[in-house]
Amino acid sequence: MNTVIPVIDTLAEGHPVRVYFEEAKLIEGLLKELHTVNPSEDFQKYYxxxxxxxxxxxxxxxxxxxLFPYLEKYEWYGPTKQMWSFHDTLRDQIRLLNTHNEAHNISKIKEDLPYLSDGIKRLLEIEKMRLFPNAIDLLSEADWKEFYEGDEEIGWMLPNKPMPYPAIVKRAYEHPSQATNAPDLSFSLDNTFHYDEGYMTPEQVNLLLRVLPFDVTYVDENDKVIFYNRGDNRVFPRSKGIIGREVKFCHPPKSVDTVLKILEEFKAGRQDVADFWFDMKGQIIxxxxxxxxxxxKAYKGVLEVSQDITNIKKLEGQKRLLDWA
Known part of the structure; x- marks a missing residue:
């Protein structure tokens, strides 16, 4: 039976699989603690x-x-189609337990907690015996070296951030307009592009997209993700691993049919807009x-816009004055 354990010690510090294994040990420890704590006697410790x-x-x-986009690169689609569904099941169980936690419903906590615990244990076993051994076989060293920036963008469970793999040297951005021979104008057209109305440099466009109060993702006419904006408070996590990925693999399996229907209608010219809203973790998305x-009028792709409108929904009356202290 295949397993990743023998090769863990051969992997360099910070290697993505080594980090996943360190997280797995943390998760196993937390599951043991949950098994020994009694929510009715020490709810805060359990919580x-x-x-x-x-x-x-x-x-x-x-x-x-x-990880999944790289596995797809080598035509292994099983994790995207199956393990993602497993993740969603565990997410549902966590959400259910959170409702029990908020209500301090101890009997329901004790009833449903084993399902989450057993599910996570099963997932860790599948990762150890199949997912990570196959990933190590499939991915090249160059592939693994591309992970750190995107992993950092999403985050880890570990108390301390893992070492970069490999060490990352960040270079300061050098804008062409900073050249010594740049014209001394209040509004320079150097390195700008003309848009429908006005001019902006690539740097300005990037800054504008970063500060937008909502998430945007651009899928081209070939159904490949070619862009997303990197805001500080994204509604959904994104990392550079999705660039070049087929959009149907960027959504949970339960949503894929809806995504494909939208693409079909847009390409046929029968529809131009599709919208959805729902509650998620106390937010209205x-x-x-x-x-x-x-x-x-030729089809060139899809723009997905996601926004937390919780506070917008609360607006009433008018506000015409600045109320800064």
Missing amino acids: NIFNQLATIEKRFARKENQ YIRYFAIRDNN
């Missing part, structure tokens, strides 16, 4: 352990956005899909 375990969402998101077409 603290549960909340630490719930950060397993970071592990799920890294696998879905980072609004998602909209827009067909992108050129001046000749």
